[in-house]
Amino acid sequence: MKISYSHLVSQIKENPSIEMISESLFQLGHEHEIDGDILNMELTPNRGDCLSLNGLLRDLSVFYTVNFKEKIYSEKLDKLQLDFENLSQNTCPKISFLKMEIDKIPKEYNQYLNDYFMKLNLNKNNFFTDVSNYLSYETGQPTHCYDASKINGKLILQELEINQEFHTLLDKKITLSDKNSFFSINDEVVNLAGVVGGKSTACTSGTKTVLVECAFFEPEAIIGKSLKYDIQSEASHKFERFVDPESHDYVIRRFINIVSEHANIKDMSFISYEYKKKQAIKIPVNVDKINQILGIDITEDQYVNYLSKLGFIINDDLINVPSYRSDISSQNDLSEEVARIIGYDNISKHKLPFVKGKTSNTDSIENKLRFLLIDHGFYEVINFPFSNEKYIDSIKIDNPLDSNKEHMRTNLINSLLENLAFNERRQKDSIKLFEISDVYNFKNNKIKKKRNLAIIASGRVGHNHIDFQKKINKKYLTNLFKDVLPSEDFAIKIFNREGLNSKIKNEIVGCEIDIENFSTEVLNYKEETRPPNSFKKFSQISDLPSSSRDLSFSIKDFSSRQNLEKYILGYENELIKEKFIFDYFYNENSAEIKIGFRFIFQSANSTITETQVNNVMNDIIRHTEKIKGVTIPGLN
Amino acid sequence: MSSNKDILPPKIIKDKGAVHPINHMKDSIMNLLVSFGFEIIDGPEIETEEFNFDMLNIKKTHPARQMHDTFYIENKSNLLRTHTSPVQIRGMLEKSPPLAFISGGKVYRKDDDATHLPMFHQIEGILVDENVSFAQLKDLIYKIVHSLFGEDIKLRFRPSYFPFTEPSAEVDILSTEGKWIEILGCGLVNPIVLENCNIDSNKFSGLAFGLGIERIAMLQHNMNDIREFYKSNLDFLGQFK
Numbered sequence: 001m002k003i004s005y006s007h008l009v010s011q012i013k014e015n016p017s018i019e020m021i022s023e024s025l026f027q028l029g030h031e032h033e034i035d036g037d038i039l040n041m042e043l044t045p046n047r048g049d050c051l052s053l054n055g056l057l058r059d060l061s062v063f064y065t066v067n068f069k070e071k072i073y074s075e076k077l078d079k080l081q082l083d084f085e086n087l088s089q090n091t092c093p094k095i096s097f098l099k100m101e102i103d104k105i106p107k108e109y110n111q112y113l114n115d116y117f118m119k120l121n122l123n124k125n126n127f128f129t130d131v132s133n134y135l136s137y138e139t140g141q142p143t144h145c146y147d148a149s150k151i152n153g154k155l156i157l158q159e160l161e162i163n164q165e166f167h168t169l170l171d172k173k174i175t176l177s178d179k180n181s182f183f184s185i186n187d188e189v190v191n192l193a194g195v196v197g198g199k200s201t202a203c204t205s206g207t208k209t210v211l212v213e214c215a216f217f218e219p220e221a222i223i224g225k226s227l228k229y230d231i232q233s234e235a236s237h238k239f240e241r242f243v244d245p246e247s248h249d250y251v252i253r254r255f256i257n258i259v260s261e262h263a264n265i266k267d268m269s270f271i272s273y274e275y276k277k278k279q280a281i282k283i284p285v286n287v288d289k290i291n292q293i294l295g296i297d298i299t300e301d302q303y304v305n306y307l308s309k310l311g312f313i314i315n316d317d318l319i320n321v322p323s324y325r326s327d328i329s330s331q332n333d334l335s336e337e338v339a340r341i342i343g344y345d346n347i348s349k350h351k352l353p354f355v356k357g358k359t360s361n362t363d364s365i366e367n368k369l370r371f372l373l374i375d376h377g378f379y380e381v382i383n384f385p386f387s388n389e390k391y392i393d394s395i396k397i398d399n400p401l402d403s404n405k406e407h408m409r410t411n412l413i414n415s416l417l418e419n420l421a422f423n424e425r426r427q428k429d430s431i432k433l434f435e436i437s438d439v440y441n442f443k444n445n446k447i448k449k450k451r452n453l454a455i456i457a458s459g460r461v462g463h464n465h466i467d468f469q470k471k472i473n474k475k476y477l478t479n480l481f482k483d484v485l486p487s488e489d490f491a492i493k494i495f496n497r498e499g500l501n502s503k504i505k506n507e508i509v510g511c512e513i514d515i516e517n518f519s520t521e522v523l524n525y526k527e528e529t530r531p532p533n534s535f536k537k538f539s540q541i542s543d544l545p546s547s548s549r550d551l552s553f554s555i556k557d558f559s560s561r562q563n564l565e566k567y568i569l570g571y572e573n574e575l576i577k578e579k580f581i582f583d584y585f586y587n588e589n590s591a592e593i594k595i596g597f598r599f600i601f602q603s604a605n606s607t608i609t610e611t612q613v614n615n616v617m618n619d620i621i622r623h624t625e626k627i628k629g630v631t632i633p634g635l636n
Numbered sequence: 637m638s639s640n641k642d643i644l645p646p647k648i649i650k651d652k653g654a655v656h657p658i659n660h661m662k663d664s665i666m667n668l669l670v671s672f673g674f675e676i677i678d679g680p681e682i683e684t685e686e687f688n689f690d691m692l693n694i695k696k697t698h699p700a701r702q703m704h705d706t707f708y709i710e711n712k713s714n715l716l717r718t719h720t721s722p723v724q725i726r727g728m729l730e731k732s733p734p735l736a737f738i739s740g741g742k743v744y745r746k747d748d749d750a751t752h753l754p755m756f757h758q759i760e761g762i763l764v765d766e767n768v769s770f771a772q773l774k775d776l777i778y779k780i781v782h783s784l785f786g787e788d789i790k791l792r793f794r795p796s797y798f799p800f801t802e803p804s805a806e807v808d809i810l811s812t813e814g815k816w817i818e819i820l821g822c823g824l825v826n827p828i829v830l831e832n833c834n835i836d837s838n839k840f841s842g843l844a845f846g847l848g849i850e851r852i853a854m855l856q857h858n859m860n861d862i863r864e865f866y867k868s869n870l871d872f873l874g875q876f877k
Contacts, residue, residue, distance in 0.1 A: 027794075027795075028795065029794060029795025029796060031794075045797065046797045047797070219697040220696055223697050223702070224702050224703075227704055240697065292841075293769060293770060293824060294770045294803075295771025296771070330802070330827060330828075332824065332826060333802055335770070336803035336804070339770065339803050344792075344793035344794060347771055347774065347793075348774075349772075349775040350772045350774075350775055351775055352772040352773075352775045352776050352843075354672060354736065354763075373653060374653040375650075375652060375653075377650065377651035377652060378653040379654055379656075380655050380659060381868040382656050382658060382868075384755050384866060385755065386754070395710060396709060397707050397708070397709050397716075398707075398708040398712060399704075399707060399746070400707070401746055401748055419868035422867070422869070423869065423870050426869065426870070426871065428870050433868065440681070442710060447714060449680055462650065463651055464649055464650065465645065465646060465648070466645075531654070531660045531663070531664075531876075532660075535856035535857055536876060537857060538857040538858055538872075538875060541871045541872055558642035558643055561642050562642070580649070581646050584645050584646055586643050586645070
């Protein structure tokens, strides 16, 4: 919601700057951004009472002297004879109507009305609608204006299941479906209650006789409708957050006053229907309770003073909650009012005495399996549970984000297969992944939960001279668990590559087990790896292709080997992403060591070129050639 | 002069994997809270409206209950929990005060952009005892934030709204760039919630807090796109050894 700073400050005696107003609003819990003269308010959903100029001024009264300057029509009003029936009194317990005729439509607006449209950059519509919109901005109460000359039958308000096309005054046609609260005339919907009026009875630039509707709708009747029908509606935003049911008389009289400042009113009459009065809320004055809740020490006088500033009336040790404060009904609610006024940051800390809890179960079989896998080069992944696969026991999501993924996964392994293919497409030659997660299924009308561990692996066993030549297979994975959990069957299997969208041919092995069905036998394994104590800064990932080069050396002078390894493994270049020894062989007969290094290149900014790679490789070769007793076979 | 060790094969540098950074962050925070005295409890990700909303004083009109914010399943018979708070409800129904629980795990909301995902992780804590106050809640929050971001970090409390806490607050920290960044929500447990869990709100009061793990992890790892966590990209996961 946008509110003009100049509109606020014009009613504040102290004339605070926009920064001061901003700070005050912030302390009161009203988040906003400043855009020139405009405060873009983001109010919490419980503070519907602040969705207006006057609403914010009421809260700012805590810090400033606010003079509400608006004038209202104060004379007695004739009773309107209106053919109206409310068949939905539960959703609309109070509704008022004003009928008014003016002599001519004003060509110019008074400064404050013009100022409203200009400062908030709003388009004008027609006179009565413009007054209605301004009034909603000023008071927070939406009103709807019908062109009275177009009302040619009984006006009925009802809440019904309906399937009917409705042409809105925004010139948009929508099809009403399911249950809606609406006004109709002769079975035609003329107003979607609290959301948007209809075109057939809308005011136009020629309207001189208006029927103004001022209603209180229960938020339940309105909520979700504007979103459902894709209608931007300031009115529904306010009704959803509760409007003041006691404001009708004031709002109607203010409407009359604004009109009278622009035109001569030839005739007007008013009627208000109240079917069920909202119970006034009264809370006992109990400053001790407030002090206990907040951990502060204020006097009753201070407390009463704070609440009075916010419009609460205190009589006979009872706090009368204003009708516009639908969010206040308990001592805790009142304590928040006090905290807002004092300022949350001004409340001192008090030491919290602790109830001693139990320690976490870090020795759980789940954690032991997790660290066993990490020690063997596996990475933990977390996948979304939404799946395009439908099994007989899949749980269906009623409102999926993506209609192609409208089921909950019943296994983890299929997600891991997708992760594997993703990494293969990123030129990874050793992929070892696992996931531990709950999975759910739906059987016999019951939801069942399992705690699963899934593992997938493919490619090389590792990036060192022993593991590089070995390929991951069923035996590799079986051996991983054979010693530490000999009694458990992990049911390791080979997976089909069909449908994986990957050109790699390596065997894929994996398994999925229900951890909770594991025996209680403690996993006989002491982890080597622990997660780091600090949190590493993230480096941007390159999505560009990588390139690899191998360099093999012959070493006759063994004392030079350490120099060679130290030089290459310590070699830094921004294009080298990874380097490791992939081959080692000591030939006793020829008294020679053969050692191979692999370099993986990738650029963060552009696709790496042959020249770039060659330049780095030549630099390495140039330096290694100088190491005594080390040669590169095949290089002259 | 060469020695025998010069011909020994190179030391095998075994490739180690890594815990997912979100689980690492979750475990770190949980361990911290356990060290403060909280007990870990768990609950299901598939919940009922009663536990996810009603018991927490989230009224039928609250926007969070709409189909555009919450994933409902099997003809609205259940839903994917939108927060870990229902676990606290289950905990309070099982045990009597004084109590101090934390729970962490996946939660689901119908969002998908660079800063929001349909699935993310939360940790929530609740402490119920006699005479628990907002001033004590502040003490706890200061301890948590200082443990996570260092003693020098500046933080501020501002009023907010959660149906299950009253008063409610959001807590921001001041970044090195001078911007306030929201990191957690907290408040005193709404007495209605205590009564819903058969706890005498005249005798007991409680404090509660909740934080999004991804948000803390993004701050700690200096990331700006939450989606990186869930691509299962080895180039990403390999950074968190």
